[in-house]
Each structure stands twice: as structure tokens, then as C-alpha cells.
Amino acid sequence: MAKIIVDDIELDVPPEYTLLQACEAAGAEIPRFCFHERLSIAGNCRMCLVEVKGGPPKPTASCAMNVRDLRPGPNGEPPVVLTKSPMVKKAREGVMEFLLINHPLDCPICDQGGECDLQDQAMAYGVDTSRYAENKRAVEDKYIGPLIKTSMTRCIQCTRCVRFTTEVAGVAELGAIGRGEDMEITTYLEAALSSELQGNVADLCPVGALTQRPYAFHARPWELVKTESVDVMDAVGSNIRVDTRGREVMRVLPRLNEDVNEEWISDKTRYIWDGLKTQRLDRAYVRVGGKLKPASWPEAFAAIAEKVKGVPGNRIGGLVGDLASVEETFALKSLLTALGSANIDCRQDGTKLDPSLGRASYLFNAGIAGIEQADALLIIGSDPRREASVLNSRIRKRWLQGNFPIGLIGEHVDLTYPYDYLGAGSDTLVDLVGSGTFAETLKNAQHPLILIGQGALSRPDGAAVLALAARLAVAVGAVKDGWNGFSVLHTAASRVGALDLGAVPGEGDLDAVAMTNPGGVDVLFALGADEIDIAPGAFVVYIGTHGDRGAHRADVILPGAAYTEKSGTYVNTEGRAQLANRAAFPPGEAREDWAVLRALSDVIGKRLPFDSLSELRAALYKGHPHLARIEHVVPADPAAVLALANAGGTPASAPFKAAVTEFYLTNPIARASAVMAECSALAHSRLAAAAE
Amino acid sequence: MSVRRLAPKEVQPESFAFTAENLVWAEKTIAKYPAGRQASAVIPLLMRAQEQAGGWVSEPAMRYVGDMLGMAPIRVYEIATFYTQFQLQPVGRKAHIQVCGTTPCMLKGAGDLMKVCKRRINAEPFHLSENGDFSWEEVECAGTCTNAPMIQVWKDVYEDLTSEDLDKILDAFERGEKPTSGPQNGRITSAPVTGLRVLTSPELYDGSMVGQGAGLALAREAIAARANGETAPPAPPPAAAAAAPPAPPKSDPAPAAPPPAKAVEAAGSADSEKPAKPVAPPPGEKASD
Numbered sequence: 001m002a003k004i005i006v007d008d009i010e011l012d013v014p015p016e017y018t019l020l021q022a023c024e025a026a027g028a029e030i031p032r033f034c035f036h037e038r039l040s041i042a043g044n045c046r047m048c049l050v051e052v053k054g055g056p057p058k059p060t061a062s063c064a065m066n067v068r069d070l071r072p073g074p075n076g077e078p079p080v081v082l083t084k085s086p087m088v089k090k091a092r093e094g095v096m097e098f099l100l101i102n103h104p105l106d107c108p109i110c111d112q113g114g115e116c117d118l119q120d121q122a123m124a125y126g127v128d129t130s131r132y133a134e135n136k137r138a139v140e141d142k143y144i145g146p147l148i149k150t151s152m153t154r155c156i157q158c159t160r161c162v163r164f165t166t167e168v169a170g171v172a173e174l175g176a177i178g179r180g181e182d183m184e185i186t187t188y189l190e191a192a193l194s195s196e197l198q199g200n201v202a203d204l205c206p207v208g209a210l211t212q213r214p215y216a217f218h219a220r221p222w223e224l225v226k227t228e229s230v231d232v233m234d235a236v237g238s239n240i241r242v243d244t245r246g247r248e249v250m251r252v253l254p255r256l257n258e259d260v261n262e263e264w265i266s267d268k269t270r271y272i273w274d275g276l277k278t279q280r281l282d283r284a285y286v287r288v289g290g291k292l293k294p295a296s297w298p299e300a301f302a303a304i305a306e307k308v309k310g311v312p313g314n315r316i317g318g319l320v321g322d323l324a325s326v327e328e329t330f331a332l333k334s335l336l337t338a339l340g341s342a343n344i345d346c347r348q349d350g351t352k353l354d355p356s357l358g359r360a361s362y363l364f365n366a367g368i369a370g371i372e373q374a375d376a377l378l379i380i381g382s383d384p385r386r387e388a389s390v391l392n393s394r395i396r397k398r399w400l401q402g403n404f405p406i407g408l409i410g411e412h413v414d415l416t417y418p419y420d421y422l423g424a425g426s427d428t429l430v431d432l433v434g435s436g437t438f439a440e441t442l443k444n445a446q447h448p449l450i451l452i453g454q455g456a457l458s459r460p461d462g463a464a465v466l467a468l469a470a471r472l473a474v475a476v477g478a479v480k481d482g483w484n485g486f487s488v489l490h491t492a493a494s495r496v497g498a499l500d501l502g503a504v505p506g507e508g509d510l511d512a513v514a515m516t517n518p519g520g521v522d523v524l525f526a527l528g529a530d531e532i533d534i535a536p537g538a539f540v541v542y543i544g545t546h547g548d549r550g551a552h553r554a555d556v557i558l559p560g561a562a563y564t565e566k567s568g569t570y571v572n573t574e575g576r577a578q579l580a581n582r583a584a585f586p587p588g589e590a591r592e593d594w595a596v597l598r599a600l601s602d603v604i605g606k607r608l609p610f611d612s613l614s615e616l617r618a619a620l621y622k623g624h625p626h627l628a629r630i631e632h633v634v635p636a637d638p639a640a641v642l643a644l645a646n647a648g649g650t651p652a653s654a655p656f657k658a659a660v661t662e663f664y665l666t667n668p669i670a671r672a673s674a675v676m677a678e679c680s681a682l683a684h685s686r687l688a689a690a691a692e
Numbered sequence: 693m694s695v696r697r698l699a700p701k702e703v704q705p706e707s708f709a710f711t712a713e714n715l716v717w718a719e720k721t722i723a724k725y726p727a728g729r730q731a732s733a734v735i736p737l738l739m740r741a742q743e744q745a746g747g748w749v750s751e752p753a754m755r756y757v758g759d760m761l762g763m764a765p766i767r768v769y770e771i772a773t774f775y776t777q778f779q780l781q782p783v784g785r786k787a788h789i790q791v792c793g794t795t796p797c798m799l800k801g802a803g804d805l806m807k808v809c810k811r812r813i814n815a816e817p818f819h820l821s822e823n824g825d826f827s828w829e830e831v832e833c834a835g836t837c838t839n840a841p842m843i844q845v846w847k848d849v850y851e852d853l854t855s856e857d858l859d860k861i862l863d864a865f866e867r868g869e870k871p872t873s874g875p876q877n878g879r880i881t882s883a884p885v886t887g888l889r890v891l892t893s894p895e896l897y898d899g900s901m902v903g904q905g906a907g908l909a910l911a912r913e914a915i916a917a918r919a920n921g922e923t924a925p926p927a928p929p930p931a932a933a934a935a936a937p938p939a940p941p942k943s944d945p946a947p948a949a950p951p952p953a954k955a956v957e958a959a960g961s962a963d964s965e966k967p968a969k970p971v972a973p974p975p976g977e978k979a980s981d
Binding site for chain 2: 172173174175176177178179182184187188189
């Protein structure tokens with residue numbers, strides 16, 4: 001620890017701290033534009049100047065100087081940093097004046113207005129006039145993709161966006177061309193960015209140079225109501241803030257959570273909101289004579305009650321979709337139990353995870369933040385870049401720190417970091433369990449991480465692959481005291497919560513495939529199940545939000561609420577229960593899904609024992625106390641992995657296929673979004689160009 | 693300074709590749725840098741690509757160099773646009789005239805040279821002449837301030853220029869010749885236009901003074917005195933030291949080389965006669981300005 005005096009406050013800080021960090025530790029506020037905690041230090045905006053006693057007689061950029069670089073006084077006194085001296089004040093005013101020389105005064109038409117760092121800091125640290133009477137520099141706007149709108153005249157060349165795309169997103173596509181006053185930010189030949197995390201550059205931009213194109217001119221930050229929530233586009237459970245105006249969701253922004261998403265979110269999370277407004281199911285429908293006809297709630301319920309009457313329990317089934325919250329899954333499971341059915345499945349993709357094997361067999365046991373502790377990684381049948389973009393950036397962050405060998409079995413994809421390509425399928429995994437250089441690497445590691453993707457598990461021999469992966473994890477010492485590196489990466493937000501509830505068929509009951517096969521069941525309740533084809537024959541009750549695949553097949557449609565329109569618990573891939581809050585109301589006659597199921601149960605004559613969400617939750621928490629621990633991960637017992645390792649089974653030798661092939665179109669909301677469609681088309685054209 | 697952009701698509705070549713000879717050179721250059729730091733070779737490689745392609749860096753050339761060094765194309769693009777020594781637009785086929793416009797050259801008449809360029813090539817810098825043979829630009833100091841004003845064409849500099857000299861140089865390039873580089877007023881490198889003024893004695897260069905210096909005699913005496921047991925050798929009398937011409941250091945073979953007799957002669961006379969004029973090179977001399 002090094003001693004330092006900041007504005008008469010003496011404190012101990014680690015010597016590798018920058019002056020800026022030391023000043024913040026002392027409670028002093030340092031303005032900055034280019035500095036960002038998660039990016040490399042550039043030191044080019046000069047806004048963070050402070051006065052250093054004993055240093056050179058000029059202000060020092062506090063972001064770019066370490067505490068250990070300061071000299072003590074002549075008698076060994078700690079170095080002194082001043083953040084409120086006249087010199088600092090004058091320096092900040094001077095820097096601000098320079099920054100504003102070329103910055104346009106177009107705040108009234110700028111989307112950043114009201115949440116602009118430059119605006120705020122000009123108010124706090126600037127002067128009220130400019131001595132600059134000459135013309136301002138103008139810069140041509142650049143096209144960098146359908147998601148980010150550029151107004152390059154506003155750019156103050158902090159290069160945060162360049163550093164983000166290069167370091168965090170891992171695509172070296174943005175750059176600063178030219179020099180001096182003529183420096184400009186652009187992509188090579190103005191090609192669209194290819195990153196799944198590019199939306200974050202709009203958040204990082206301290207001015208209005210990079211703003212969100214879909215949100216352009218839609219709203220002002222002060223007229224938006226902010227609701228803290230959780231994302232459901234993937235199983236990471238990124239923390240988000242949903243901004244609404246009236247009933248409309250205007251945008252989605254990330255929320256800081258060091259353990260989950262740091263402060264990044266993927267583009268799908270961020271730009272999905274236009275899909276919440278289109279293709280919505282806003283009233284009930286009943287299929288009459290082969291055509292779906294609008295119906296009232298009582299009519300729809302009556303149609304269902306009539307159909308359910310007399311059907312034996314084992315001919316009724318339920319499917320839980322990928323976006324369902326724990327509460328409605330619980331309600332559906334309760335309803336099916338009341339109807340005497342155990343045919344429920346949350347695994348539309350046919351993955352072979354089974355809660356009866358223990359919770360550790362299907363969680364990302366190492367934890368997302370645990371990736372940073374790992375010192376070797378094996379990826380089995382997964383493409384984390386598409387399946388969990390934010391988690392992939394965490395892997396990349398760990399890789400950047402060095403000494404992080406990564407091996408991959410599965411499809412050969414660009415993950416933004418290099419890896420040893422070990423093989424395509426289960427044969428490689430079988431070999432690896434026995435020996436191999438990468439097995440040695442894993443063995444020598446202190447904290448080896450085995451990441452198993454859904455691509456390896458959603459196949460008929462998935463259980464054998466899972467057991468084999470567990471055997472490998474145990475063999476290389478990935479499961480031990482204080483470390484469980486056996487980690488399953490999910491792709492569906494609802495999956496872990498539903499597995500926690502045991503929403504899978506028991507022995508002899510029908511699973512998702514059996515239920516949807518011809519002659520599977522007579523009545524099928526599909527709770528937002530859009531990723532599976534249901535064979536003709538069954539009477540399908542679809543409870544969901546969008547007129548997507550599931551609704552097209554349905555015989556009765558009950559309109560539900562999307563994730564921004566209800567309060568619901570979601571458990572992410574590491575087993576962290578998080579609460580999504582209601583930011584808006586469902587459209588038209590749509591209601592929250594649990595309430596729909598509760599009302600339906602009454603009509604069927606199997607009234608569910610809860611009349612409010614809090615009663616439902618009380619019942620839920622009674623059976624599953626870990627779900628009440630919101631924002632916490634209740635660690636799973638690693639004994640399950642050890643037991644799994646002893647399970648036999650030899651997988652067939654087939655290559656692992658990626659679980660997510662269309663990153664931008666994985667769920668009904670995304671498929672209803674025009675922005676996602678544009679991104680998808682762009683991704684396809686890029687693939688086609690690469691194939692040529 | 694102005695915004696520098698890539699040349700429009702119509703003038704960009706289809707592709708770029710190093711010649712076999714340049715490829716060998718490039719591999720050698722890349723090998724100079726430690727493993728993992730190959731990107732450091734980007735500037736020399738871009739420069740060689742520019743030379744090979746007739747004086748400008750095309751977009752395919754940037755991609756080619758980037759591929760060669762494992763760099764993203766945007767990183768090469770950043771470098772090519774940062775350094776104004778890389779031309780992003782096609783330049784004159786026969787010559788690209790870089791006129792130095794920094795203070796010494798400006799004072800010595802760089803403005804006149806630029807007028808010539810504007811008249812003969814194009815009113816605007818970086819634009820081709822009508823037949824595409826020439827282009828020009830104003831550059832910052834190219835390092836021959838002694839011989840201001842100057843221009844640079846490819847790797848050669850032409851110094852001590854007047855408008856007429858520049859006209860002649862342009863004529864020569866027009867004819868496809870390569871004019872003699874260096875000072876155009878007859879002086880040798882950056883020697884004074886008025887001729888040599890110091891180290892002009894002929895005996896300095898004919899070997900006659902080797903081992904004969906007065907300083908050497910003093911040193912011998914001092915060594916002899918120390919050998920005789922005297923602790924503090926007397927300091928040489930200042931008058932004698934001042935009078936003695938410094939002996940050339942033994943290790944330096946330069947004085948043994950025969951001097952150019954003419955220069956010595958001229959310089960000798962210049963030394964004797966203070967008014968420096970008579971040996972000044974005659975035509976176009978502007979020293980009186």
C-alpha cells in the first residue's frame with residue numbers, strides 16, 4: 001500500500017492505482033471522457049487533470065499516472081494531489097474550452113441531450129462563454145451499421161468506442177483515421193460492425209456522436225420511466241433497465257452487475273424492443289372451422305373446458321417455452337398436476353438435462369464471474385459468442401489476461417479469441433477423457449473450466465455426452481473443494497428455473513418430443529412454446545405474446561404478457577434467481593400468464609390455490625426456497641457431478657451442432673423485430689461474402 | 693492539414709501484391725521484429741508498397757500489408773492516414789514534387805517554387821497535371837534547411853532552387869530524364885556557398901604534420917618529467933598552448949587522405965582575403981538577399 005494525500009485527506013491505496021482511482025477513493029470527483037474502468041487507458045481527453053505537488057509544475061492527467069510513480073516529499077512525506085486548486089480549476093476550464101471549440105451546439109436536436117457527459121461536465125467544470133469565433137470543424141457522418149447512428153461532428157475523439165470494439169468485443173473494426181483536428185472515427189470502408197455487443201458503444205460515447213439508431217428522435221431521457229429488470233434473450237440474465245413512456249417500451253439499457261453482465265448487454269437484449277410492439281396477441285382466439293376467430297376470454301375458456309372434459313390426465317401435456325418465468329411455469333405445472341398429468345417439459349430443443357440428476361448437473365457451476373478465476377477452458381459443443389455474447393466477452397477478458405489455454409470441441413467458429421480446435425464431436429471428447437495434450441493442460445490447471453453447450457446435449461445421446469463431460473471434469477480435477485468447473489451453458493432464459501421446478505416428465509411420462517409427435521397427447525398447453533413443431537392431432541392451447549410459430553399451430557390462443565409486462569423470476573444459467581419487473585402493461589386484453597392459467601383453472605374446475613402473485617410466490621418459495629433468494633446463487637452440491645461421472649453410456653459419433661444458428665432470431669419477440677431482421681439479413685450477407 | 697481520404701473506387705487497382713524481390717525484402721524486414729510484434733513492420737512495408745505502386749498506397753495494398761502482418765485492415769488504414777508521407781491518391785507518373793514550405797525554405801523562396809508548381813502542374817496540390825505526369829504538394833521540413841529552398845522527388849532532394857532551376861528540373865522529368873540531385877547552385881553538399889573557411893591549410897592534408905605537432909612535444913616533455921619523479925608537472929604555458937596548432941588524433945586517418953586540391957586552393961584564398969565574395973559560385977546566387 002502506498003500513502004497519498006488527496007486534498008488534505010491522507011489515505012492508503014494500492015500502488016498500482018491510478019491517481020484518478022486514488023482521488024475517487026478519497027471521495028474527490030474527477031471529470032473524465034476517455035477514461036473508462038473496463039477499457040485500456042488512453043489519456044487523450046485531458047479532462048482529468050489534477051495538480052501534483054513535487055511533480056512537474058504542470059497539471060497531470062490523473063488517469064494515466066500511477067500512485068507509485070509519484071515521488072515523496074523531501075522528508076519522506078507522502079505525495080500530495082490537489083483536485084480543487086486554482087490550477088486544476090483553470091486547467092479544466094481550458095480543456096473544456098478546447099473540447100467545445102469544435103463541438104456543435106446542437107444539444108436541442110441531439111439524442112444524447114439530457115444524458116450527455118459533455119453537457120453535464122461543461123455545466124460543472126466549464127466557463128459560460130467561448131473565445132472562439134471561427135467556424136467549427138465539420139465531419140462527415142459514417143455508416144457503421146444499422147444499430148449505431150453517427151453524428152461525427154460531435155465526436156471529441158475519446159476513442160472509447162475504438163477501445164471497446166477492439167478489447168471487449170474483440171472485433172478490430174472501428175478505428176481513428178487521420179490525425180489532429182482531422183481525426184475521425186470510422187470502420188474500414190464504412191462497413192457495418194459485426195459484433196453482437198456493438199450497441200454498447202452508444203452507451204460508452206460521452207457525447208452524441210454515437211447514438212442508438214432505432215431510438216433516434218424517439219424520446220428524451222427525462223420523460224422516460226425507468227424500471228430495473230432482467231433480460232430474457234439468453235440464459236445469462238443480463239441486468240437491464242427498461243425505459244418506458246406511457247405504455248411503450250422506448251429502449252433497453254444495461255444495468256451494472258459485476259457478477260453477471262458487468263455493464264454490457266448484447267444487441268439482441270438492447271434492440272429487441274420494437275418487437276414488443278408488433279405481431280402482438282392482444283385478444284383471445286379460437287379456431288373455428290380451421291380459422292382462428294377472435295373470441296372473448298369466457299368463450300376461449302369455454303372452448304378449452306369443453307375439450308379438456310373427459311380427457312384422461314395422461315393424454316394432456318404441457319410445454320414450457322424459452323421465455324417463461326418461474327411463476328407461470330409453476331402455475332402450469334400445478335394446473336397439469338391438478339388435471340392428473342405429469343406430461344410437462346421445458347426442453348423444447350430436446351436437451352437431455354434432467355433435474356433428477358442433481359442441480360449441479362445442469363448449472364453453470366463455476367459462475368459467470370468465476371470465469372475470471374479459471375486458468376484453462378474446454379468448450380464442448382457451444383458457440384458462446386452467439387449463445388451468450390456477454391459471457392463470451394467475459395471469457396475474452398480472461399483470455400486477455402494471459403495464461404488461459406482454451407480448447408473447443410464442436411463447430412469451428414470465430415469466438416473473438418484464439419483456441420485449440422480439438423475436434424468436431426463426441427469422438428474427440430471420448431479421446432480427451434483418456435489422454436491428450438489438452439487433457440494434460442486441464443489437469444495441470446488449478447481451476448479448469450468445462451463449458452458444455454446445448455449443442456452437445458440436445459441430441460438423442462445427450463445424456464451420454466453429459467456423463468462423459470462430467471467424467472472428464474472429474475478426471476482433470478475440475479470438481480473439488482472450492483471449485484466446480486463443470487458448467488452447462490444454457491440458451492433459454494426459462495430453462496434453469498423450469499428445471500429447478502422439475503418441469504420435466506417423470507419415468508414413463510411424455511417428454512417434449514413424444515408430446516408433439518403425432519398421436520402424442522390430446523390436449524397440449526403450450527406456454528410460449530415457439531421453437532418446436534407440434535404435429536396435427538392435438539388440441540393446442542397457446543399462451544403467449546406473439547403471433548409466431550406456436551400461435552399459428554394453436555387451436556385456442558390466450559394472450560399473455562411479455563417479459564417487460566409482468567413481474568417474474570428468471571433463473572440464469574449459473575442458478576441466480578433474478579426478478580424481472582413490470583415496466584409496461586400487456587396490450588389489449590392480454591394478461592399476465594400466471595393469471596391466465598389461474599382463471600383457466602377455475603373454468604376447468606381445478607381451481608389453483610392462489611389468487612394473487614404473492615400467494616403464488618408463497619407457494620412457490622415453500623417448495624423451492626432457493627428461488628426466494630433473489631440475486632443470489634445458491635451453489636449446487638458437486639456430488640451430483642461426481643455421481644454423473646459414474647453414469648455409463650457411450651455417445652454416438654456425430655459432430656456437435658451449434659444450438660444457436662440465427663443469433664438475431666432466437667425467440668418470438670426477436671422474430672417480430674424489424675431491427676433484428678435487418679441485423680440478421682446483414683449477418684447473412686456477411687456470411688455469403690465470406691463464403692465467396 | 694486536411695482530411696485525407698482513400699482514392700475513389702474508380703482509380704483503385706483490382707489487387708496488389710509485392711514483386712518477388714520486394715517479397716523477399718518484406719520477409720527480411722518482418723523478421724527484424726520479435727515474434728508477435730510483426731505489426732511493427734507496417735510502416736516500412738507500406739512505404740515499399742507505395743514505391744512499388746508508383747508513389748501511392750491503394751486500398752488493396754493496405755489490405756495486402758495487413759494480411760501479411762496479421763493486422764486488421766482498419767489498423768493499417770489508421771496508419772496510412774496518419775502519416776502524410778503515405779499518398780492515398782495517385783500521384784504524377786513521372787514525378788511527385790514535394791515542396792518544402794517550412795520557415796527556412798519559405799524565407800528563401802519556397803513560395804516561388806509553389807507558384808511554378810501551380811502554373812505547370814495544377815493549381816491545387818495533390819491533383820494530377822493534365823497529362824497525369826506530375827503532381828505536387830507542400831510538405832513540412834525535409835531536413836535540408838541549409839540548402840533552402842528545396843523540393844523532394846521520390847527519394848532525391850533538389851536544393852538551392854530558383855524558379856528557373858525548378859523549371860529545368862520539371863523539363864528534365866518531362867523528357868523522362870533524371871536530373872542531377874543535390875544543390876543546384878554548384879556548391880558541394882551543404883558546404884558554405886562562399887567556400888571553405890576553416891581547416892584550409894594544405895599541410896593538414898599532405899601528411900607533413902603527422903607526429904610534428906607542438907602539443908606532442910609538450911606531452912613528451914611532461915611524460916619525461918613525470919618519469920624523473922616530479923609529482924606535479926608544470927602546466928604548459930598558456931601562450932605556447934594557444935600558439936600550438938592541435939595535433940590531429942592519431943587514430944583518425946582522415947587527414948592522410950589527399951584533399952581536393954582545387955577546394956583547398958580556393959579555400960586558401962578565401963581565408964587570406966576577408967571579403968568573401970570572389971569565390972562565390974556565380975549563377976543564380978541569392979546570397980545578397
